[in-house]
Amino acid sequence: MTEPQPAVSMEDITITFPGVKALDAVSFRMFPGEVHSLMGENGAGKSTLIKALTGVYRIDSGVITLGGEQVSFSGTADAQEAGISTVYQEVNLLTNLTVAENIMLGREPRRFGAIDWRATRKRAVELLERLHLDIDPNSRLGSHSLAVQQLIAIARATDFNARVLILDEPTSSLDADEVQELFRIIRELKADGVAILFVSHFLDQVYEISDRLTVLRNGALVGEYLTDEILRIELVQKMIGKELTVLDALERKTKAQTVDEDELVPYIRALGLSRKGSIEPIDLEVYEGEVVGLAGLLGSGRTELARILSGVDRADAGTLTVAGSSARFRTPRQAIHERVVYSSENRRSEGILDELTVRDNIALALQADRGWFRPIPKKRQNELAESYIQALNIRPANPDALLKHLSGGNQQKVLLARWLAIAPRLLILDEPTRGIDVGAKAEIQKLVSNLAENGMSVVYISAELEEVLRLSHRIAVMRDRRMVADIDNDDLITDDLLAIIADGAETEVVA
Amino acid sequence: MTVLAPAPRPAETPSRLGQVRNWLTNPKYGPVIVTAVLLVGMLVAGAFRYRGFTNPQVIANLFIDNAYLLVLAVGMTFVILTGGIDLSVGAVLAMSTMITASLLQSGWSPGVIIPLVLVLTSFLGLLVGLMIHYFQIQPFIATLAAMFLARGLCYVISNTTISIVDPVFVALAQTRIPILPRLSITPSVIIAIFVVAAAVFVLHYTRLGRTVYAIGGSEQSGVLMGLPVARTKVLVYVISGFCSGLAGVLYSFYTLSGYALTAIGTELDAIAAVVIGGTLLTGGYGFVLGSVLGVLVLGTIQTLITFDGNLTSWWTRIFIGALLLVFIILQKVLTARRV
Numbered sequence A: 001m002t003e004p005q006p007a008v009s010m011e012d013i014t015i016t017f018p019g020v021k022a023l024d025a026v027s028f029r030m031f032p033g034e035v036h037s038l039m040g041e042n043g044a045g046k047s048t049l050i051k052a053l054t055g056v057y058r059i060d061s062g063v064i065t066l067g068g069e070q071v072s073f074s075g076t077a078d079a080q081e082a083g084i085s086t087v088y089q090e091v092n093l094l095t096n097l098t099v100a101e102n103i104m105l106g107r108e109p110r111r112f113g114a115i116d117w118r119a120t121r122k123r124a125v126e127l128l129e130r131l132h133l134d135i136d137p138n139s140r141l142g143s144h145s146l147a148v149q150q151l152i153a154i155a156r157a158t159d160f161n162a163r164v165l166i167l168d169e170p171t172s173s174l175d176a177d178e179v180q181e182l183f184r185i186i187r188e189l190k191a192d193g194v195a196i197l198f199v200s201h202f203l204d205q206v207y208e209i210s211d212r213l214t215v216l217r218n219g220a221l222v223g224e225y226l227t228d229e230i231l232r233i234e235l236v237q238k239m240i241g242k243e244l245t246v247l248d249a250l251e252r253k254t255k256a257q258t259v260d261e262d263e264l265v266p267y268i269r270a271l272g273l274s275r276k277g278s279i280e281p282i283d284l285e286v287y288e289g290e291v292v293g294l295a296g297l298l299g300s301g302r303t304e305l306a307r308i309l310s311g312v313d314r315a316d317a318g319t320l321t322v323a324g325s326s327a328r329f330r331t332p333r334q335a336i337h338e339r340v341v342y343s344s345e346n347r348r349s350e351g352i353l354d355e356l357t358v359r360d361n362i363a364l365a366l367q368a369d370r371g372w373f374r375p376i377p378k379k380r381q382n383e384l385a386e387s388y389i390q391a392l393n394i395r396p397a398n399p400d401a402l403l404k405h406l407s408g409g410n411q412q413k414v415l416l417a418r419w420l421a422i423a424p425r426l427l428i429l430d431e432p433t434r435g436i437d438v439g440a441k442a443e444i445q446k447l448v449s450n451l452a453e454n455g456m457s458v459v460y461i462s463a464e465l466e467e468v469l470r471l472s473h474r475i476a477v478m479r480d481r482r483m484v485a486d487i488d489n490d491d492l493i494t495d496d497l498l499a500i501i502a503d504g505a506e507t508e509v510v511a
Numbered sequence B: 001m002t003v004l005a006p007a008p009r010p011a012e013t014p015s016r017l018g019q020v021r022n023w024l025t026n027p028k029y030g031p032v033i034v035t036a037v038l039l040v041g042m043l044v045a046g047a048f049r050y051r052g053f054t055n056p057q058v059i060a061n062l063f064i065d066n067a068y069l070l071v072l073a074v075g076m077t078f079v080i081l082t083g084g085i086d087l088s089v090g091a092v093l094a095m096s097t098m099i100t101a102s103l104l105q106s107g108w109s110p111g112v113i114i115p116l117v118l119v120l121t122s123f124l125g126l127l128v129g130l131m132i133h134y135f136q137i138q139p140f141i142a143t144l145a146a147m148f149l150a151r152g153l154c155y156v157i158s159n160t161t162i163s164i165v166d167p168v169f170v171a172l173a174q175t176r177i178p179i180l181p182r183l184s185i186t187p188s189v190i191i192a193i194f195v196v197a198a199a200v201f202v203l204h205y206t207r208l209g210r211t212v213y214a215i216g217g218s219e220q221s222g223v224l225m226g227l228p229v230a231r232t233k234v235l236v237y238v239i240s241g242f243c244s245g246l247a248g249v250l251y252s253f254y255t256l257s258g259y260a261l262t263a264i265g266t267e268l269d270a271i272a273a274v275v276i277g278g279t280l281l282t283g284g285y286g287f288v289l290g291s292v293l294g295v296l297v298l299g300t301i302q303t304l305i306t307f308d309g310n311l312t313s314w315w316t317r318i319f320i321g322a323l324l325l326v327f328i329i330l331q332k333v334l335t336a337r338r339v
Helices: A046-053 A076-081 A099-104 A117-130 A146-160 A176-191 A203-209 A232-240 A244-251 A302-309 A332-337 A358-370 A378-391 A408-420 A438-453 A465-471 A494-502 A504-510 B016-025 B030-049 B056-081 B089-105 B110-134 B139-157 B167-174 B187-205 B207-217 B219-224 B229-255 B266-276 B288-308 B314-336
Strands: A008-017 A020-030 A035-039 A061-066 A069-071 A084-087 A164-168 A195-199 A212-217 A220-226 A266-275 A279-287 A291-295 A317-322 A325-327 A340-343 A426-430 A457-461 A474-479 A482-488 B177-180 B183-185
Touching: A008 A046, A020 A046, A020 A195, A035 A046, A035 A203, A035 A232, A046 A164, A046 A195, A076 A084, A084 A146, A099 A117, A099 A146, A117 A146, A146 A164, A146 A176, A176 A195, A176 A203, A203 A232, A212 A232, A220 A232, A232 A438, A266 A302, A279 A302, A279 A317, A279 A457, A279 A482, A291 A302, A291 A438, A291 A465, A291 A494, A302 A340, A302 A426, A302 A457, A332 A340, A332 A358, A340 A408, A358 A378, A358 A408, A378 A408, A408 A438, A426 A438, A438 A457, A438 A465, A465 A494, A474 A494, A482 A494, B030 B288, B030 B314, B056 B089, B056 B183, B056 B187, B056 B207, B056 B229, B056 B266, B056 B288, B089 B110, B089 B139, B089 B229, B089 B266, B110 B139, B110 B229, B167 B229, B187 B207, B187 B229, B187 B288, B207 B219, B207 B229, B219 B229, B266 B288, B266 B314, B288 B314
Parallel strands: A020 A220, A035 A195, A035 A212, A084 A164, A164 A195, A291 A457, A291 A474, A340 A426, A426 A457
Antiparallel strands: A008 A020, A008 A061, A061 A069, A212 A220, A266 A279, A266 A317, A317 A325, A474 A482, B177 B183
16 A cells, blocks of 8 residues: 655655754654654654744754655745644643734735724634634633643644644643543544644643654654554653663652651741732642642642742742751842742743853753852862762753753753752752653653652652652642642542642641 | 633732732833823922923923934834844934935935935945844944934035025925814824834734734744744844834924934933833833833923922933832832742
8 A cells, every 4th residue: 555645744854953963864754643752751852853843943954844845944835834833842832812813924815905803803713612722812821821821822823724733741731621622622623634733741641642653762763653563662762762670769769768857856847927919828838858749739838838938929928948947048149148048940940041052051050159259169060060970860961051952851950950959958940840851851751759768858849749749758748829728648548639739628637 | 621720810819909000010110100100190280380381382392302212112112122223213213304305405305305315324234234133233323323423424414504494395394283272283293193003003913913922022022933033033124124214204394403422322211201101111011102201291390390490401411310210110110020
């Protein structure tokens, strides 16, 4: 049987960044009416390949053909013109405009040379309705949650009459029902003959929706497989390039040795800590060498609590005791002085500096702590960077690489290195493994538990309950901006935790 | 799909006060509403305090005296909406008056001079825009360079005042168009209003205008959405250049002369008008009509001080300065609880 003509075919694509070979002669193809998953760890080159296909990056060598014709895009507009639309991992819409404007921007219907706003809104509503979204088209995009913004971005992408639709981590901020809704849309588009490129770290989703898989590793092609013909274990092995047993060892028993609370003082103790419009009064203690997991739904107050503990936001009421003496953090700087550090969930806007090098990013907190009049010698900075690159397995292992050229997982490791460099006593990690692949995730989890074993206190925030359960000694559950439970993690299972998160008031007694 | 929890919308709370607060803290409308209230307040206060202030011609004069500033503020609004700034507009205005006056002196026809001036100043704007976009120079620096260049060219043309005696210009300067008994405006006002209307149309009814807002919201997102970001970013400086040239022509109708030292600091008046009119300096939010209100606020302060008679005109500056400060703080406060 002859194969149908691919909708897209990329042959021997190579892209080089300064100091990094992001893609090395990678070939990739997509057929009409198929969902094709692009698989690989962070830094494997998935995002780079997508950006090459959408005209964001110029390719150094190789050939892209679209429907049999060779194409060369000089920008994203070119690619969209050719029928390739994309929904990026970070929602790239405009929060200052309305929902309807965002969906239709650049394609507004016009009458007599003027934008026909009525038709524009009507079309926007049609597109939203196609996704069964009940959203006011005149509301400001910024007033919606990230999940809703993501769906709006998809609504926008489906209006291009796209031949190729690229969904880069579309499900990372959606809940289970929303994911099913998205899949329904994907299947509809698939039936219309659209070629869909799907990227997700969730293997279940990949197996549920995709027909074909392409695996990348370290910027090189590993192979193309039919989803039905490859077992999960094989797939994971191909992605991480290690024997699975290694990964298994990393994953298993990451929880650090339980500490004996009778002998230790809490490193930090919060009593009635609250902030108007942010969180209700909360009591929390974190002992030395203890990992406290903060669980709860998005918007339950997890991040808000972390921000107050670390001085990013000021508490209105309540007391804070750090290392036995009372403290009042007005700025993160004061908190850092007490060795309380916070790594934000917004890696891109509140964490990394993507125009600076790995070395600069790692040295940043230490330099700030020393004060600007005592610069860290270049040699010392290099040693620092080298040692963390090695310790945390940061790739590429080049202190001069710019952060923007690193994958999400590696950027996260750099962030961790930055804070570890100032020897924190309490490390508050907000969603450190979000959007990160299995390998890097296991490494970060392992690191956290090692740090705790060496006496560091950790507050670990994650939406992923398995992760919280695996790592924490104690779990504090947040709901509606209150702490509804503070329980020892002895034999808890996910269902227990889910029950508390869903219905905290009843289980509070149990806890 | 019903699984989506609706985003918390304060508008759903029916309390009247909450609704007012909601409007005020909306970065889109809040500052404009405050400016409108302020303008009305000042006019009412003036009417109570000073005799003759209730004459409708006082309002008409606001437009007559500030027609050129309206046009400047329109161009500036485009630039600031993209998150840029144009410091060259005052100097370009002066250059425009100098070119006009000196060419008229050498006997050129106004029908040739005016289009020529507009083309020249637009071209200067184009150069600035290209510099900003392709060499990634800060708008502040690029337009500062253009400012010095334009001001310098004024002196190259002449360092003394050149009077305009051309009959067409004199006629345009002196014509009064009656709109009501005892109420008249000048042709400049009509031109300025036309420019404002055109700007409203471009910003709200063309893709170019929407792209201007998009760039102010997030340039990066605009690029990824496939919008013509590069072209638009250059174009706003061309528009600003054009507006400066046109403002210069209106200014020479107003003063019937060209002078190299004219309109020093006017770029700051234009920026002040735009900011008081509710456009955020970071871009993305604002309206041309807000800038019109901003210009009228500045004009009203001037008028009030003239009516008072006891204050020197420098008090205008002090008031504008204080007002600007209040407005910037207001923008911060009003938008702080959002995001």
